Amino acid sequence: MKIYGFPLSPFVRKVVVAVKEKGLDAELVPSNPGQPDPEFSAVSPFHKIPAFRDGDFTMADSTAIVTYLEAKYPQPALLPASPEARSRAIWFEEVADTVLTPAGAPIVLNRFLRPQIFGTEGDEAAALAADEAIKKPLVYLEDAVSGEWLDGAFSVGDIAVASVIRTLSYTGFELDASAYPQLAAWFERVQQRAGWKAAVEIEKEVFAAAMGR
Numbered sequence: 594m595k596i597y598g599f600p601l602s603p604f605v606r607k608v609v610v611a612v613k614e615k616g617l618d619a620e621l622v623p624s625n626p627g628q629p630d631p632e633f634s635a636v637s638p639f640h641k642i643p644a645f646r647d648g649d650f651t652m653a654d655s656t657a658i659v660t661y662l663e664a665k666y667p668q669p670a671l672l673p674a675s676p677e678a679r680s681r682a683i684w685f686e687e688v689a690d691t692v693l694t695p696a697g698a699p700i701v702l703n704r705f706l707r708p709q710i711f712g713t714e715g716d717e718a719a720a721l722a723a724d725e726a727i728k729k730p731l732v733y734l735e736d737a738v739s740g741e742w743l744d745g746a747f748s749v750g751d752i753a754v755a756s757v758i759r760t761l762s763y764t765g766f767e768l769d770a771s772a773y774p775q776l777a778a779w780f781e782r783v784q785q786r787a788g789w790k791a792a793v794e795i796e797k798e799v800f801a802a803a804m805g806r
Contacts, residue, residue: 594619597633598642599803600796601763603694603756604655605643607686609795610752611659614788615666621795623803656686659749671749678744685734685743685750693730693757697766699723704764731773738775741782755783759793 596612596619598605605621612619624633626640637644637653644653647665652658663672673679700723703715734754737743743750758768758780770777783789 595622595636595646596620597622597624597636597644597646599623599625600792600799601760602642603689603753603760606756606759606792606796607655607749607753608643608645608658608662609792610756610788611662611671611749613791614671614747614752614786615662615669616788617662617666621799623799656690663749671747671752673744673746673748678746678748681744682748682750685737685748686753688730688734689750689753689757693727693734693754696727696730697723697757697761700727700764700766701760731768731776735773735776738779742779747786751779751783755780755789 594612594617596605596608598608598621600606600609600621609619609621622633624630624637624642624644626637626642629637629640633644634640636646636651639653641653643655643658645651645658645661647661650661652661659671663670672682699716699719703717703720707713707715734743742748743754758766768777768780784793
């Protein structure tokens with residue numbers, strides 16, 4: 594089993610965490626969509642990350658990959674059994690992927706990628722605007738945490754939201770516990786999970802190698 598991409602991406606991290614939560618082993622193959630090699634191109638025809646291979650099966654979308662993992666390796670479940678809870682899990686994944694990620698992207702681009710990876714100057718005005726834009730989804734998520742997890746049981750929704758927050762942490766971002774006490778406590782619980790810790794260790798190793806550290 595192989596995962597192609599770079600773990601700074603919350604979408605790649607989502608798949609790595611899902612694999613580890615299920616107790617599976619997968620090789621993380623660092624892959625640059627801007628400089629695709631033949632192996633990566635064969636798995637991801639549109640050069641999107643993450644890409645994935647399990648034997649002869651290939652896929653290049655994080656939601657589709659997790660859906661495959663859930664069907665083939667159903668335990669422990671990352672999609673709840675009840676229709677209502679399963680729908681909520683997918684909803685929170687969607688919030689992470691299409692609301693929280695775009696809102697926070699200018700922060701990551703201008704406070705981390707440009708100055709530390711690309712060696713160019715970031716646009717702090719754009720980052721400041723994103724600081725404000727991200728408050729709306731964070732307030733929503735703060736109100737959504739009604740128990741230990743977002744939808745009653747740890748699921749792909751928790752993984753997806755936490756993955757975005759970890760990517761933001763590369764910029765120095767931290768959840769303000771005074772503004773988002775429920776969400777901050779929830780994120781701390783996510784970080785204590787064995788699957789999350791295993792994925793973070795892989796991330797650190799790959800990132801250190803890429804940075805020559």
